[in-house]
Each structure stands twice: as structure tokens, then as C-alpha cells.
Amino acid sequence: MIDLKMNRRGLMKGAAAVGVGLSAPQFFVRGANAFTNEPTGSSVTLGFNVPQTGPYADEGADELRAYELAVEHLNGGGDGGMLATFSSKTLEGNGIFGKKVEYVTGDTQTKSDAARASARSMIEKDGAVMITGGSSSGVAVAVQALCQEAGVIFMAGLTHSNDTTGKDRKANGFRHFFNSYMSGAALAPVLSKAYGTDRKAYHLTADYNWGYTTEQAVRESTEAMGWETVNAVKTPLTQTDFSSYIAPVLQSGADVLVLNHYGGNMVNSLTNAVQFGLRAAQANGKNFEIVVPLYSRLMARGAGSNVAGIYGSTNWHWSLQDEASKAFVKSFGTKYGFPPSQAAHTCYVQTLLYADAVNRAGSFNPCAVGEALEGFEFDGLGNGPTLYRAEDHQCFKDVLVVRGKENPENEFDLLEVVEVTPVSQVMYSPDHPQMGGAEATLGTCNPGA
Numbered sequence: 001m002i003d004l005k006m007n008r009r010g011l012m013k014g015a016a017a018v019g020v021g022l023s024a025p026q027f028f029v030r031g032a033n034a035f036t037n038e039p040t041g042s043s044v045t046l047g048f049n050v051p052q053t054g055p056y057a058d059e060g061a062d063e064l065r066a067y068e069l070a071v072e073h074l075n076g077g078g079d080g081g082m083l084a085t086f087s088s089k090t091l092e093g094n095g096i097f098g099k100k101v102e103y104v105t106g107d108t109q110t111k112s113d114a115a116r117a118s119a120r121s122m123i124e125k126d127g128a129v130m131i132t133g134g135s136s137s138g139v140a141v142a143v144q145a146l147c148q149e150a151g152v153i154f155m156a157g158l159t160h161s162n163d164t165t166g167k168d169r170k171a172n173g174f175r176h177f178f179n180s181y182m183s184g185a186a187l188a189p190v191l192s193k194a195y196g197t198d199r200k201a202y203h204l205t206a207d208y209n210w211g212y213t214t215e216q217a218v219r220e221s222t223e224a225m226g227w228e229t230v231n232a233v234k235t236p237l238t239q240t241d242f243s244s245y246i247a248p249v250l251q252s253g254a255d256v257l258v259l260n261h262y263g264g265n266m267v268n269s270l271t272n273a274v275q276f277g278l279r280a281a282q283a284n285g286k287n288f289e290i291v292v293p294l295y296s297r298l299m300a301r302g303a304g305s306n307v308a309g310i311y312g313s314t315n316w317h318w319s320l321q322d323e324a325s326k327a328f329v330k331s332f333g334t335k336y337g338f339p340p341s342q343a344a345h346t347c348y349v350q351t352l353l354y355a356d357a358v359n360r361a362g363s364f365n366p367c368a369v370g371e372a373l374e375g376f377e378f379d380g381l382g383n384g385p386t387l388y389r390a391e392d393h394q395c396f397k398d399v400l401v402v403r404g405k406e407n408p409e410n411e412f413d414l415l416e417v418v419e420v421t422p423v424s425q426v427m428y429s430p431d432h433p434q435m436g437g438a439e440a441t442l443g444t445c446n447p448g449a
Contacts, residue, residue, distance in 0.1 A: 036448025137161030151448015167436025307404030
């Protein structure tokens with residue numbers, strides 16, 4: 001790991017010597033600063049790019065709440081939240097590197113083109129030195145590429161596709177959220193124990209990169225334990241009525257339906273599945289089962305009692321009892337009146353991690369910030385001991401397997417953690433085939449100006 005970082009530092013310096021900014025698209029205006037949007041005043045601007053409309057709008061709203069809370073804490077307001085529990089102690093409530101934190105927001109619309117346009121505006125017009133957010137992996141990959149071209153750091157929000165830190169990884173991009181491979185690796189043993197190894201699965205898959213990699217990860221993990229995949233059908237991200245996709249499932253010979261859907265898509269497809277009687281059906285002499293590989297509290301709330309007994313995985317859950325999670329839930333709940341989602345958690349954490357990296361680096365230069373994050377090991381942010389791996393900028397930590405509660409006590413008490421999968425079980429090599437193989441590389445950090 002040390003050799004890799006030293007090599008990349010050498011490449012970075014060499015590129016800067018010949019003017020790496022010259023290779024960036026011309027719409028990014030270069031100035032006399034040492035790097036793109038170098039803060040020169042008493043404040044620094046961050047860009048929060050979230051889905052405020054579209055199928056993932058609920059996630060986006062919670063992300064924005066978390067970002068606003070993080071800014072409040074960084075600037076010394078509120079109770080400080082996880083600043084007190086974070087193992088790194090550079091954040092003291094005096095902004096980032098002594099500068100007050102300001103922010104601008106944009107609407108990704110859960111569309112890659114709209115997200116890129118929004119991020120571009122934040123960088124060009126608002127002077128954002130870091131872009132973060134999103135609840136779609138298609139958006140994350142697109143905006144990450146734009147930030148690489150522009151010479152700013154991208155701290156990914158909710159993005160679960162392998163591609164973000166796999167085949168589409170970038171030196172200027174970092175992801176705290178877990179990924180499709182990790183979901184498959186965590187879920188397979190639990191599903192095998194609950195439902196047996198002789199199962200036939202039917203996949204409905206959102207037609208974009210997150211759906212593809214999630215289907216692949218769950219297929220490979222479950223097939224390795226004996227399951228058979230009888231069919232896999234792609235569904236449009238814009239779909240709201242899934243009746244025509246659910247109807248053929250019971251005639252397919254399958255006895256498990258895997259919904260590789262997220263947000264409003266999952267709420268609608270699960271609702272349709274229940275309406276068609278899948279929860280009460282039998283096939284191949286077994287009770288028919290449904291699996292949701294990526295879960296969230298917001299999705300569970302939308303689907304209501306339909307989630308009872310259904311397994312899935314999640315990056316974090318508000319019911320965790322570690323001191324960091326309790327501190328964040330308290331801060332968020334006090335401010336907004338309800339517990340945070342996993343989307344809110346990862347966005348809050350990414351903001352703190354960026355601020356801390358700037359402080360540790362002693363600079364807002366994206367390449368210095370990147371070096372501070374690469375190989376960084378930390379704790380106290382709600383996921384236990386965590387590593388930001390240098391080779392692909394992916395965080396590695398324990399993964400939660402959850403199940404919809406049969407008898408929830410309130411409208412927020414919808415999921416229960418049934419397994420904390422140790423990081424050793426979900427770890428993989430940077431050149432894993434699901435991540436693009438040996439050809440997938442970060443490239444070189446771009447400081448922009």
C-alpha cells in the first residue's frame with residue numbers, strides 16, 4: 001500500500017509539472033490559483049448535489065438534512081454530533097482548516113446529465129471545492145468523472161454499484177458506502193440458512209449500472225451456495241407500475257423473487273408482488289420468498305407491512321447502539337423529529353471525513369486531501385473500524401443484514417439487524433472481476449488549476 005501511494009505521488013507531481021489542467025474540458029476556467037477553486041477568503045464552499053425530484057427524492061431529502069447538520073456541527077453549532085466520537089480529533093467546530101463552511105445545493109433529478117450540469121454549475125459559478133451527494137450509482141459515476149476532469153474532490157453519497165470504485169474508479173473520487181459485492185457476500189450465508197440451498201431465483205433488475213452489478217453480485221453469491229437463477233428481467237428506472245413484470249414470476253418455476261430495485265422502485269415493485277399474492281404463494285413445495293438486496297428505512301416506511309420478514313442488507317441503521325450512532329441519531333432527531341436513514345448517515349460521515357482530511361493535509365488541494373484519505377483507518381463514525389483503501393478509494397467495514405420486522409413498535413421501527421457480517425467476509429482484491437479486473441485503475445489525481 002505504501003509503494004502504491006508513493007508511486008501515485010510521483011505520477012501526480014509529474015503530471016502537474018506538464019500542466020494536468022490542460023487536458024480538462026474547456027468549460028472549466030483555469031485561474032492563477034494552485035488548484036481549482038482554491039479558497040482565498042474566510043469561508044469555503046461545498047456542493048451538495050442530491051435528488052430533490054424523481055424516484056429517489058426521499059433519499060435526497062434526507063441526505064440534504066444530514067449535510068445541513070454536518071455544516072452546523074463543523075461550524076460549531078448544535079451538540080457537535082459525531083465530532084466528539086470520531087477517532088480523528090482535528091475537527092473542533094471552527095469550520096474546515098479555520099474557514100467557515102458554506103454550501104450550495106442542486107437537484108440531480110436521478111439523471112446523470114442533470115447531475116453533471118448541476119455539479120458543473122456548483123464548480124464554475126459557485127466555487128465549490130468539493131462535490132458530494134447523490135442516491136444513484138449512474139449519477140455517482142457521471143459526477144465522479146466530471147469532478148476528476150474539473151480537479152475537485154468527489155465524496156460519493158449513496159452509491160452501491162460496484163462500478164463506482166470498480167471499473168469506473170477515479171483518483172479524485174471516494175466512497176464510504178458499501179457496494180453490491182459486499183451485499184451479495186453478506187446476504188448469501190444468511191439466505192442459505194433461512195431458506196436452504198435448493199432454491200430457484202427470479203431477478204427483477206433496475207436497468208442501469210447499480211441494478212446490473214447488484215444482480216451479478218447476488219447471483220454469483222447465491223449460485224455458489226446452490227441456488228439456480230431461472231430468469232433475470234430488466235425494468236426501467238422510470239417504471240412505477242410493475243404488474244406486468246410480476247405476473248410471469250409464478251409461472252416461471254421460481255420460488256424466490258429478488259428485487260434489485262431501490263427507493264420508490266422497490267416500494268412499488270414489492271407492493272405489486274404482494275398484490276399478486278407472492279407472499280402467500282408456494283412453489284416447488286416451498287413458501288415463496290422475496291429478497292431486497294439493498295434496504296433502507298425510507299423504503300421500509302414506504303412499503304409498510306409488506307416488508308415483514310424480508311431480508312436485505314444495509315450500510316447503517318439508526319438502531320445501532322455504539323456511541324457514534326447514538327450521538328448522530330440524537331443530533332438528527334433533535335433537529336428534524338425523526339431518525340436518520342442510511343443515506344443521511346453516509347452523507348454526514350462523508351462531509352466529516354472530507355473536512356478532517358483537509359485538516360490533516362493542511363490544504364484544500366484535492367491531491368493533498370486524496371493522500372490524507374488513502375489508507376486512512378478510523379473509528380467512531382457509526383460503522384466500527386473502517387479503512388479507506390488506497391488502491392480503489394473504497395471503504396471497508398462490517399455489513400449489516402436486516403429483516404423487516406413482523407411487529408414493529410412504531411412507524412420507524414421497521415427493520416431489525418439480524419447479522420453483523422465482519423469486514424473479513426466482504427473484503428475482495430482491488431482487481432476482482434466484478435470490479436473491472438486488472439484493467440481498472442484510479443489514474444492520477446487532478447488538482448485542476
